[in-house]
Amino acid sequence: MSKPAASVAPPGTAPRSADDVLALLRASGGRATPSRRILLDALFESEGHCTAEELAAAVQRRAPDVHLSTIYRNLEELQRLGVIVHSHLGHGPATYHLASTAHAHLICEECGVTIEAPGELLRGLAKAAKEKLGFVIDPYHFAIQGRCARCSS
Amino acid sequence: MSKPAASVAPPGTAPRSADDVLALLRASGGRATPSRRILLDALFESEGHCTAEELAAAVQRRAPDVHLSTIYRNLEELQRLGVIVHSHLGHGPATYHLASTAHAHLICEECGVTIEAPGELLRGLAKAAKEKLGFVIDPYHFAIQGRCARCSS
DNA sequence: GTGCTTGCAAACGTTTTGCAGACTC
DNA sequence: GAGTCTGCAAAACGTTTGCAAGCAC
Numbered sequence: 001m002s003k004p005a006a007s008v009a010p011p012g013t014a015p016r017s018a019d020d021v022l023a024l025l026r027a028s029g030g031r032a033t034p035s036r037r038i039l040l041d042a043l044f045e046s047e048g049h050c051t052a053e054e055l056a057a058a059v060q061r062r063a064p065d066v067h068l069s070t071i072y073r074n075l076e077e078l079q080r081l082g083v084i085v086h087s088h089l090g091h092g093p094a095t096y097h098l099a100s101t102a103h104a105h106l107i108c109e110e111c112g113v114t115i116e117a118p119g120e121l122l123r124g125l126a127k128a129a130k131e132k133l134g135f136v137i138d139p140y141h142f143a144i145q146g147r148c149a150r151c152s153s
Numbered sequence: 154m155s156k157p158a159a160s161v162a163p164p165g166t167a168p169r170s171a172d173d174v175l176a177l178l179r180a181s182g183g184r185a186t187p188s189r190r191i192l193l194d195a196l197f198e199s200e201g202h203c204t205a206e207e208l209a210a211a212v213q214r215r216a217p218d219v220h221l222s223t224i225y226r227n228l229e230e231l232q233r234l235g236v237i238v239h240s241h242l243g244h245g246p247a248t249y250h251l252a253s254t255a256h257a258h259l260i261c262e263e264c265g266v267t268i269e270a271p272g273e274l275l276r277g278l279a280k281a282a283k284e285k286l287g288f289v290i291d292p293y294h295f296a297i298q299g300r301c302a303r304c305s306s
Numbered sequence: 307g308t309g310c311t312t313g314c315a316a317a318c319g320t321t322t323t324g325c326a327g328a329c330t331c
Numbered sequence: 332g333a334g335t336c337t338g339c340a341a342a343a344c345g346t347t348t349g350c351a352a353g354c355a356c
Binding site: 029030031033035036065066067069070073074 | 309310311312313314315
Binding site for chain 1: 241243259261262268271273274275277278281282285286287288289290291292294295296297298299300301302305306
């Protein structure tokens with residue numbers, strides 16, 4: 001089971017740049033290292049949906065010696081701080097993105113296309129689960145599977 | 154991407170016993186072997202939610218030499234025939250059960266409890282996804298994550 | 307100088323695969 | 332006898348961990 005984040009950025013405090021996050025990191029007793037700065041740059045520049053491997057490749061373009069395990073360790077630390085989240089879009093590797101851009105996904109099991117779910121789509125489900133079962137759904141962590149319009153016809 | 158099943162049992166034709174499935178298997182050019190019969194017995198006797206490892210243990214109680222890789226190969230074949238499905242309840246191994254008993258799951262990310270989702274809970278989401286996006290959701294393959302009543306309070 | 311962070315190598319757990327022999331039909 | 336299925340060993344995959352050296356503060 002995932003441990004609750006040690007500290008989650010309160011709403012309205014979302015860091016807007018790599019420097020913001022490095023400051024946050026230092027404030028929590030961590031160090032601002034080159035590999036962290038470059039990873040953060042990659043995250044802020046990306047469109048989201050990056051796998052650890054893709055982020056490693058992006059970082060290694062600028063600093064070839066940064067090891068994949070360092071990427072994983074830093075991604076974990078950034079999650080602990082609430083700066084980023086990861087999602088499972090199906091089989092295969094997890095994808096990481098800034099927490100501020102989190103959104104639900106629909107994945108076609110046939111062609112693999114990823115559709116960003118409009119917020120309203122999940123709202124009804126979230127409400128019903130909360131009222132009937134007291135269950136608070138987290139629609140971001142795992143994608144919703146199915147068949148897209150093209151594949152289901 | 155998962156290949157479409159070569160042949161899915163049409164509604165109303167769901168096999169009711171290991172023998173039914175072995176007949177189906179033979180009809181599609183396969184063989185009725187001891188390891189397959191025992192695996193099917195285990196599936197029909199189980200409550201569902203069995204991992205490959207658990208099924209292997211159940212089979213090996215009766216036939217100690219059946220290898221885990223044989224279990225995986227047979228589970229794959231049974232999925233191709235539409236007899237069973239697998240679900241991902243979160244991190245960790247997939248679980249397998251008869252297709253006829255498929256149902257959606259809610260998983261608590263904190264305590265790990267598994268709740269079987271009432272059918273009506275998903276119906277609204279399925280309808281909205283179909284109408285707005287043409288997307289046919291498959292709520293069985295991946296569980297819906299969140300926090301149960303106890304952990305979210 | 308304290309102690310957090312890194313590179314490396316090796317392990318992890320789940321699942322898949324290549325192969326030669328054994329079995330079903 | 333043709334062709335499917337099996338056990339075994341080994342690999343694949345994404346991810347985590349132990350360790351000693353290196354760096355930020």
